[in-house]
Amino acid sequence: MNITAGMALKLIPEKLQTQPVFLCIDDTMVSKFGKKFEDVSKLFDHAAHNGSNYLNGHCFVSVMLCVPVWDKNRIHYLSVPLGYRMWQKKESKLDLAASMVRQAMPELRTKRNVIILCDSWYVKKNLVSIVDEYENLDLIGNARSDSVIYGLPPQRTGKRGRPALHGKKLSIQNDFTLPDEKTGDYYMAVRRVLTNIFGKRTVLAYVTSADKAEGSRRLFFSTVFPEQLQIFCAWQEKSPLNQTGSSRMQFIPLMLYVFRWPIEVSYYEQKTFWSLCSYMVRSRRGIEMLVNLINISYCAMKLLPYQDEAFFKYQTQSVQEFRFALSEQIRQQVFYAIFVEKVETHIKSNAIIKALKQLIQQQGYHL
Incomplete structure (x- = not known):
């Protein structure tokens, strides 16, 4: 895992050393018909298409590293899966993901901004508390729309009594005013808030909606503020990040969430073309070793075009x-x-x- 991370970090050009790198966290399920596999269990899969939301199989938690490289004078983020861990009922997926991040962080200690990207399942205390352990680590994640958020505490009045720990409770429907103009495909609003998930830490809360009047609203949290980032927006490959002007700078952390999508692509590719789901080993240790061996082969095919000039033409190919x-x-x-x-x-x-x-x-x- 750390060797793969080290190889990926060496690909970052000198001029892009100050750009943020991302650790994407997610999990994927592998359906198995047999019941003699170690740690096989009944799992809930919201994306299942078999007539039921439950499947018999294994769940793997994985971490992906995204590093900036050049692609025709544009900044392209190369995504490299670092490894898989099989989830067991005795340990939560949040703790498993946190341990994988801790394992990778020694390789990332010299980077200015390391940002965890995750969906609403992982934006919980067990994982988000890890950002307090490292000075260069932050988190941007989708959160449940019913998450409790508060305004910042009011200024002290000098009167007797205990000062308020936070402001009033906020609603994403009533306390976030969406602008008249879309940023990319969404209307976006932002404000600094406090929330139980992050304790006393002030974070940015973003609310987005595709339809200003009737569309449902989504909530995102970011522990990193725009002024803490040194990112070359004009050179970015992805839109609307490369179209950001001074009026949209406050939305840059939210726009960085788009770099989480490659982990979903890697799941699809490894399952469809790399036989990730075809293992017949029964022991948990054997399954993990085989799955990670497949992942190493997959990573080698992603890294080699950037390491050897003979394969340069394959950088833009699948x-x-x-x-x-x-x-x-x-x-x-x-x-x-x-x-x-x-x-x-x-x-x-x-x-x-x-x-x-x-x-x-x-x-x-x-x-």
Whole structure:
């Protein structure tokens, strides 16, 4: 896990060293028909399409690291899954995710801004409290719309009595005024608040809606403030982050939440093309080792085009396309190597050997 993180961090160009890096946290489920797998259980899956919201299988918590790299004079964030941990009932997914973040943080200690991105399941005390353990760690996450939030405490009046710990209770429907103009695809409002989840820490609360009049509203929290970020908005690949003007600077932390989506893409790719769900090992240790071995192979295909100039053209292509191209070249190399060995053993023809060696060198050059 830390080795993969270290390799990804080395890809950050010198001019982008001050840009934030992201740790995306999420979990995915793997359905299994057998009941003899260790720690297999009945799981609730809100995205299941099998006629029931429950499935028999395993749940894996994972962490993904997103680092900035150049892509045609634009800043592109390369997403690299660091590892998987199987969830067991004796330990909550929040504690499991927190332990994975703690394991990765030593590699990220030199970065100015490390930001955790997570959905509403993980915006709870067990996980968000970890941001107080590291000076360079913050969190941006979607929260339940019914989360209790308060305004900032009023100024002290000098009168007798205990000062208020917080202001009045706020409602995302009535206390956040949406502007007349959309930012990207949503109307956005923001204010500084206090909430039970973050204790005494002041955070930014963002409320968004696709329809100002009748649309449902979503709530996001951010422990990082715009003035704490040094981000090159104009060079960003993604919109509307690259369209941010001075009037929209306050919404930059919320716009960074878009970098959480690649973890969903990696789940789809690994399940569909990398046989992540096809394991037949029964023990928990064996399953974790196999799943992480698949993940290491997946990460290698993502990192190699940025490490070796021979594979530079595959940076903008999918991991699956690069894997296919690489496997084809390996297959050809193995075929020619075996053919040369047979020729040397049986024919002993110097002319044929010389021609085949030249062909192998040419194939290696064009790889």
